[in-house]
Amino acid sequence: MPINKAALARLAGDIRTETGLSPQDAFDPWEWSRRNGVKFVAIQSIPGAEEAVRYFTATRFGVWSAALVSDGVGHAVFYDDSRPRVRIMSDLTHEVAHVEAEHLLTPAWTSEDGKCGGGNREQEEEAAELAAAILVPKEQATLWALRGWPAESLARKYGVSDKLAEWRMNVSGGRIIANRTRNRRAR
Known part of the structure; x- marks a missing residue:
């Protein structure tokens, strides 16, 4: 069921409050990660992933930046640490938004221009809205x-x-x- 913008705004406020933030404080996705047990893993830190890192950071730079995955019990976020810090903040908070909105993980899609995205465009739009309101x-x-x-x-x-x-x-x-x-x- 879609989440309307007013509900997303309230949820963003709740997330910020639960993280101990006032409206004047910047959101720290790594702190949220520690509090909620969702690991953030830079693909560059994965041993033996050099070929995948080259693919996503050089050969096909821009087609992918972060992904939320489930191991059946919990979640982890894999992300490209070669991006500018402001992009990483946005990417990680977008994945936080998927968790907080309790979106169901679905297979990713690839658009005609080769860019990767979530399996549900409605949920992607909700996550974008929620992440921006959190940030x-x-x-x-x-x-x-x-x-x-x-x-x-x-x-x-x-x-x-x-x-x-x-x-x-x-x-x-x-x-x-x-x-x-x-x-x-x-x-």
Whole structure:
């Protein structure tokens, strides 16, 4: 059953609270991992995986960045540690979102351009929405937008990409409110 955006926002707040974070604190997926017993494994650290590492980090760079797997009892996340730190944060938190949303693991798909993705596009969209809300709380995105502060500073505060910070500022409604206020003052 799909999870609506309001429920995803509440879940993000719950996850941040359970992790001991205020809206001003950056989310640490590695801390979440320690608290929840989900291992994060950089593919570069797997002995004997040199050929797979070369494939995913050089030959076909960009087709894959992280994957949540189950061993029947628990979960682990395999990820590409050669990516920029902001991408790793996003990738890991996306996989955290799958766990927290209790998504069923399904076989991965490969798109026509060769990129890998989850087996359920609806769940992938939910995980993207939830991960973004975990990483950049709505209250802070709204505040930044209302005050006209740059997305880049929000991105630095939370350790995310400028693009993600910009997106959160836009979907928070803060930019719409700020524009309406400016328009009213201009009349």
